[in-house]
Amino acid sequence: MKVYYECAPCFLRQAKEAMDLACDDEDLKIKLMENVFEFLAKNYNENASSNKTGSQIHKMIKEETGCTDPYIKEKKIGNKIALKYLPMVEDLLNNNDSLENHVKIAILGNLLDFGAFELNTDIEKLIMPGLNKDLAINNTEQLEKDLKKHKNLLYLLDNTGEIVFDKLLLDKIKEYDINITLAVKEKPILNDACLEDAIEVGLDKYGKIVSIGTDTVGVVYSEISDEFREIFDNADFIISKGLGNYEGLTEVDLKGKDVYFLLCVKCSAIAKDLNLNMQDMVILKN
Structure with missing residues (x-):
């Protein structure tokens, strides 16, 4: 973008x-x-x-x-908030086990972002209203068709905290008998998830975790490693979490790929780009 x-x-x-x-x-x-x-x-x-x-x-x-991880405290706060609300969202999913509900919960986790919001933002106050909102763009039906069509999925992770809610969607995706590759940042940037963060919450049980090879906000195609570029280029089915990945992938030729952007609109620039309102939640196929 x-x-x-x-x-x-x-x-x-x-x-x-x-x-x-x-x-x-x-x-x-x-x-x-x-x-x-x-x-x-x-x-x-x-x-x-x-x-x-x-x-x-x-x-x-x-x-x-010389500080390699300025947001280390905020990353822990994000995990703490996510774990606080995890029992509540698990109850919601027990009452409604649909793919759409799992998608919505995963998008709700995208609120746990200390880059898009100011550090003093009360993010918890945004979570409860989000539970009762409909998706502003809802391409879940297309996602289910692609889950049944493809054998392999590249899942681009975003923030710590958020990845706790990603687990719930990954549990649902596993029902479609699909191989999952999870992509994280090589080194800390903002509160984005790195390898140790993903392993800490147990994401390694869902598939292979790979690094994009650099520490960029989202995927910057010109800066990813050769190893990850090969993975990305060969991926024909991608779930992209968050604003940074949306911003980065809109700069990439995605022809021939089924790509789904899962995000919450947290800044006016993204709102303009998608013609949506602040705090709208979206699953959008490219």
Whole structure:
């Protein structure tokens, strides 16, 4: 996805929050913000990729502060929130075991995002209303047809916390006798899931876990490893979780692939791109 005008202040907001999480050195943070301004002045234009631009800013902050995982505390908070609501959503699924309900719960987990929201956002207050909302775009019927048609699925994971709810959808997907490959980030960025996060919540029982080979916000095709590029290129059935993966995959030729975007609309740029409202929940086939 190309940037919208409001992406610029969002980059600055995320940069400030990442710096505050990464270090207490005020002089370093001033220098870092100068570097961010300089980077945006050179690279922010109507053709810039939104998730690639954000990825480069976060990498810059990690390198200059020496903090490899600024959001480590927020990642634990996300898991704690997800585990708190897990019994409730499991009860909902016991009462309605449909694929659509599993999809909805997985999308609801996408609210656990400390990148799209400000750090002081009360994310828990967004979860309960979400349980009662219909999907704004609902391509679940097409998903079920593709689950019956394909033998292999590439599942692009997003955030910690969210991956707890992904387990419930993966349980349902397993009923379709399909081989699953789960993709995570090579190194921490924002609160995205890495290998150890996925293993910690037991995702390894659903299929092989692979790294995209880098630490980008979502998939940036030009930066993924050769090993993952081969996996991605050969995948004809993909479930993509979250905003970053949506932003990245809309920059990729997906011809010949059945790709489903599962996300909650958490910023005005995505809302414009999909012609939806904030907090709308979506399962959209490419």
